[in-house]
Amino acid sequence: MKNNNYLKLLAIVLLFASTTIAQNITIGSGTVISVGAGTSISTPGTITMDAGSTIDNNGIIQLSGDWINNGNAFPANDTGTVDFAGTAAQAVGGIADTKFKNLKVSNTSAAGVTQIIDTKVTGSLSVGVLYSINNSILTLETGDEVFNVTT
Numbered sequence: 001m002k003n004n005n006y007l008k009l010l011a012i013v014l015l016f017a018s019t020t021i022a023q024n025i026t027i028g029s030g031t032v033i034s035v036g037a038g039t040s041i042s043t044p045g046t047i048t049m050d051a052g053s054t055i056d057n058n059g060i061i062q063l064s065g066d067w068i069n070n071g072n073a074f075p076a077n078d079t080g081t082v083d084f085a086g087t088a089a090q091a092v093g094g095i096a097d098t099k100f101k102n103l104k105v106s107n108t109s110a111a112g113v114t115q116i117i118d119t120k121v122t123g124s125l126s127v128g129v130l131y132s133i134n135n136s137i138l139t140l141e142t143g144d145e146v147f148n149v150t151t
Contacts, residue, residue, distance in 0.1 A: 023043065023045045024043065024045035024046050024048070024065065025041075025045070025046075025047045026047075026048045026050065027047070027048070027050060027053040027054075027055065027071075028053060029050045029052040029071070030052050030053065031050075031053050031054075032053070032055075033053075034055075034056040034058075035055065035056065035058060035059040035060075035080060036058055036059055037059060037079070039058075039060075040059050040060040040061070041061045043062070043063045044064045045064070046065030046067070047061070047065070047066075047067055047068070048068040048070065049068065049070060049094070050070055050071050051070055051071040051096075052072070053071040054075065056075055056078065057078050057079075057080030057081075057082070057101070058078060058079045059081075060080060060081050060082075061080065061081070061083070062082075063082070063083070063084060063090075064085055064086035064088075064090070065086065065090065066090055066091045066092070066093060067082070067084070067092045067093070067098065068094040069092075069093070069094035069095075069096045069098045069117070070094045071096060078101045079102075080101055080102065081100075081101070081102035082100050082102070082103055082104070083104040083105075083106055084103075084106065084113045085106045085107065086107045086108075086109065086113075087107070087108050087109055088109050088111065089109060089111035089113075089114065090107055090111075090113045091113065091115075092113065092114070092115045092116060092117060092119055093116040093117055094117060095117075096117070097117055097118040097119065097120065098117060098118075098119050098120070099120040099122060100120070100121050100122070100123075101122055101123040102121070102123040102124045102126075103119075103121045103124075103125050103127075104125075104126040105126065105128045105129065106126075106128060107128055107129065109129075110129070111129070112128060112129025112130060113129065113130050113131070114130075114132075114133055115130060115131065115132045115133070115138060116133060116136055117134075118136050118137045118139070119136065119137075119138050120138075121138070121139070121140050122141045125140060
């Protein structure tokens with residue numbers, strides 16, 4: 001219960017703050033985090049989404065750790081961007097496929113970002129180094145824009 005109250009408070013802060021910085025972020029089951037337009041979240045750590053959690057992203061989420069999706073990703077009407085901005089290896093993982101509206105990989109390490117699970121991008125994809133393993137599939141919707149592709 002204490003953790004759930006913390007997440008509700010965090011959600012309220014995110015609605016009114018222009019930038020919020022946190023360490024690791026875990027979003028519990030049944031929790032909805034809203035990132036409003038013009039708002040950004042930045043974490044030097046990992047974002048973990050438990051089953052039944054949701055991020056309503058219309059801003060920017062920047063992380064230097066991993067993206068672990070054990071629940072839901074984003075509602076269909078999201079307009080936001082997730083930016084993998086680490087300086088060491090990062091991963092998109094978890095047990096649930098992940099959908100991003102706009103995905104940016106600005107990771108500066110040679111290891112880049114490793115896609116461990118199926119991932120779908122429904123808006124724009126800006127990629128530095130992105131690896132796919134475990135037969136994971138990267139799906140781009142018709143009309144997506146792709147920038148800075150490195151193979």
